[in-house]
Amino acid sequence: MLRILHQISFVVAAGEAVAIVGSSGSGKSTLLGLLAGLDLPTSGTVRLAGQNLTELDEDGRAGLRGRMLGFVFQSFQLLPALSALENVMLPLELAGRGEARQVAQEMLMRVGLGERLAHYPKHLSGGEQQRVALARAFALKPQLLLADEPTGNLDAVTGEQVIELMFAMNAEQGTTLLLVTHDEALARRCGRILRLSGGQLAEN
Numbered sequence: 001m002l003r004i005l006h007q008i009s010f011v012v013a014a015g016e017a018v019a020i021v022g023s024s025g026s027g028k029s030t031l032l033g034l035l036a037g038l039d040l041p042t043s044g045t046v047r048l049a050g051q052n053l054t055e056l057d058e059d060g061r062a063g064l065r066g067r068m069l070g071f072v073f074q075s076f077q078l079l080p081a082l083s084a085l086e087n088v089m090l091p092l093e094l095a096g097r098g099e100a101r102q103v104a105q106e107m108l109m110r111v112g113l114g115e116r117l118a119h120y121p122k123h124l125s126g127g128e129q130q131r132v133a134l135a136r137a138f139a140l141k142p143q144l145l146l147a148d149e150p151t152g153n154l155d156a157v158t159g160e161q162v163i164e165l166m167f168a169m170n171a172e173q174g175t176t177l178l179l180v181t182h183d184e185a186l187a188r189r190c191g192r193i194l195r196l197s198g199g200q201l202a203e204n
Contacts, residue, residue, distance in 0.1 A: 004030050006199040017170065017177040019187035022196035028180040031196065035178065036069060037061035043062075049143065054056070066095055070137035070145045072166065074152035076129040078121040078136075084108060084128075085117040087186070088136045095140060101118050107135035111165060127158035131165065138169050144176045151186065165191070 004027045012018050018068045022028045033039040034046055037053040038061075040129050049068060053061055071077070078087045085104050087150055092100035108117055113132040130150065137145060151159030152168060163186060179190055187193050194201050 004199055005034070005035040008044075008199075008201050010194060010201060010203075012144075012176060012178060014176055015174055016178070016192065017167075017190040018192045018194060019179045019181060020194050020196055020201075021181060021184065023182065023189045027194045027199055028196055029148055030180075032146055032178070032180050036065060036146055038065075056155045066091070066140075068143045070140065070142035070146040072130070072133050072137050072145065072150045074149035076121070076126075076133050077154070078129055078132055080121050081121055082126065083118050084113060084135075087121070087132055091136060092139055097140075103139055107139045108132070109177070110169070111135045122174070125158075126154050127162060130154060130156055130162045134166055134169060138173060138175070141173055142175060144178065145170060146177045147177065147181075149181055150179070150180075151183065156184070 020031065030039065034041055035048075037046065037048070037056070038058055038147070039052055048064060051064060053064070056064065079090070082090065085108065088104035088107055089100045092103055097103065105117065105189070108114060111129060111134055113131055113135070116124065116128060119130070124132065147166065151162060152159065154162060167189060179186070181187055192203065194203050
């Protein structure tokens, strides 16, 4: 059996910004998947706002994710058949929000894409796609934002613009941020840094 993570224990308080740093293949994305309830640990527990994720079935974990979590991925994860507006509207509609179109429009304007609402991902630059992803992540005002290498596919200048926007929106909403990155400078923007090595975490 391959053991990826071992004897990991940590707590993230509401409103904190925490970076998880580690080399490629260290298990950072696996840890993020466990924290989101996308995967389950072979032993131990994962608690989100007091709820033990390991006690929920798949539908229960999905419901909790929809209510509490926002995601920003390295590869953007936009749906290619949907416009920028529709990509941001989708989680709002799934959550039963009647004002989905208005909220999505406002969020896209907030990230500087008010003129790109009808554009599809293939017609947007990498930086624009990540801005759509930020708008989508913050549209439901999540309690926790999970960001997995959010600048990994962007050049340095565009990446810095996206990060400034992410931290600004995070502060505006008072969201708890858990950021996975190998970028030390980016990690230092967070209040705490946890280092993942050999399947175990250590705090700076």
